[in-house]
Amino acid sequence: MFASREATSADVRAMQEVAIQCWRHDRPLAHVHAGDLAWWTRQHGGREGEWRRGLWTFDGSPVAWAWLSVPDAEGELQVVPPHRERLVAEVAGWLFDRASECGAPAITLNAIDTDQATLRGLSDAGFADGTPSGYHHMLRRMEDPPTVAPVPEGFAVRHVAGEQDVERRVAVHRAAFSITRPSRVTVTSYRGAMAEWPYRAELDWVVEAPDGRFASACLTWLDAQNRVGLLEPVGTDPEFWRLGCARAVCTAALAALHRCGARTAVVGSVDLPDRPPARLVYESLGFETVARALRLSRAL
Numbered sequence: 001m002f003a004s005r006e007a008t009s010a011d012v013r014a015m016q017e018v019a020i021q022c023w024r025h026d027r028p029l030a031h032v033h034a035g036d037l038a039w040w041t042r043q044h045g046g047r048e049g050e051w052r053r054g055l056w057t058f059d060g061s062p063v064a065w066a067w068l069s070v071p072d073a074e075g076e077l078q079v080v081p082p083h084r085e086r087l088v089a090e091v092a093g094w095l096f097d098r099a100s101e102c103g104a105p106a107i108t109l110n111a112i113d114t115d116q117a118t119l120r121g122l123s124d125a126g127f128a129d130g131t132p133s134g135y136h137h138m139l140r141r142m143e144d145p146p147t148v149a150p151v152p153e154g155f156a157v158r159h160v161a162g163e164q165d166v167e168r169r170v171a172v173h174r175a176a177f178s179i180t181r182p183s184r185v186t187v188t189s190y191r192g193a194m195a196e197w198p199y200r201a202e203l204d205w206v207v208e209a210p211d212g213r214f215a216s217a218c219l220t221w222l223d224a225q226n227r228v229g230l231l232e233p234v235g236t237d238p239e240f241w242r243l244g245c246a247r248a249v250c251t252a253a254l255a256a257l258h259r260c261g262a263r264t265a266v267v268g269s270v271d272l273p274d275r276p277p278a279r280l281v282y283e284s285l286g287f288e289t290v291a292r293a294l295r296l297s298r299a300l
Contacts, residue, residue: 002087004094007053007065012041013197014055014062018078021063023226025081029137029290031112032078033230033266034198035221040067042193043233044184052098056087066091073104073300079118088121096125099300106299112137112291119294127296134271135293136279140286142265145258149247154210157252160201165214166190169206172214176235198222203229203260205253207245213237216245218253222260229257231267250285268293 007015016034023030050071056064056079064079064087075095079087092109099107109127111118119130151157160169170190177183193199198221207216216236222229231253236246254265267287269279279289 002056002058002063004054004056004090007055009041009048011053011055011065012037014057015053015065015078016197017062018065018080020223020225021080022078023223023228026115027226028139028264029112029114029266030078031110031115031118031137032076033221033228033232034223035230035232038196038199038221039193039219039232042189042196044189046189047184052095054091054094054098056091058083063087064091066095068095068098068107070098070102071104073099073102073107075099075107075109077109077118079121081117084117084121088118089125092122092125092127096298096300104300106297108295108297110135111294111296113294114291119296122296125298127298130294130296133293133295136269136271136289137291137293138267138269138279138282138287139290140254140265140267140282140288142254142258142263146251146254146286148255149244149251151207151245151248152243155215155243155245155248156208157248158206158208159252159256160204160206162201165206166194168212168214169204169217172206172217172237173233173235175237175239176217177233179238193219198224200260203253203256205249205256207240207249209240215240215243216249218246218249220253220257220265222257222262224261226264227262228264228266229254229260229262231265234267246281247285250281254285 052068054066068075203220
């Protein structure tokens with residue numbers, strides 16, 4: 001029997017089980033990785049009031065989730081393949097109803113162009129357009145461990161040691177992601193991410209500069225059941241651009257994922273106006289685009 005309810009941060013583990021099931025069925029790529037859900041939940045602490053989340057179960061097992069950002073009426077959903085024909089339109093309708101409460105002119109949902117069942121369900125729920133968002137879902141096979149790229153003289157690449165590194169780890173993230181607007185990641189929110197499953201310090205990599213600052217960082221998440229790792233997020237302090245730090249930290253993180261059992265790695269890359277596409281860096285590391293994100297909307 002199907003059942004649905006409002007979800008909270010306490011339900012993230014159940015939502016991650018949906019993501020894990022989707023990866024099992026949707027290879028080579030599912031829309032959302034378990035690590036995405038952990039990062040979305042904890043990266044911006046205190047934002048629970050800006051979200052509406054729902055969870056669907058079948059005979060007590062999680063089979064779908066929905067996530068709406070209330071201020072901008074933008075949402076995500078994920079439904080396990082055996083129930084997509086039955087549930088996608090219902091989940092999209094739930095998101096539409098929640099968005100109607102926030103006063104935005106339209107709701108926008110994200111999907112990938114390879115997931116035809118979800119796209120059909122969204123169409124049935126009145127969503128249209130399917131405009132490419134510029135977001136590339138990229139994948140790299142890892143039958144063999146990647147070679148770790150060198151760092152400049154005096155720099156070191158290593159994984160986060162724990163609490164002693166948190167402030168510097170947050171500082172490099174904020175420097176990398178505050179170019180257009182200030183990052184909302186804080187020491188407190190990052191500690192929350194570190195406490196969230198499946199975070200592992202040995203999969204959280206940084207390049208340390210000679211003065212002790214972190215120059216670049218790559219956080220990775222492992223879905224051990226499907227042996228697939230996610231790079232999210234990856235960033236370099238602009239002061240250290242064009243020194244090879246991004247390549248070094250990503251290859252070190254990929255090598256660590258391989259040691260932990262991953263045989264596939266995925267990363268998302270967004271094409272931004274007036275900036276070189278970040279995906280060119282990932283392509284040079286062996287990633288290729290296997291799906292593109294589409295934005296579908298419905299007037300409220």
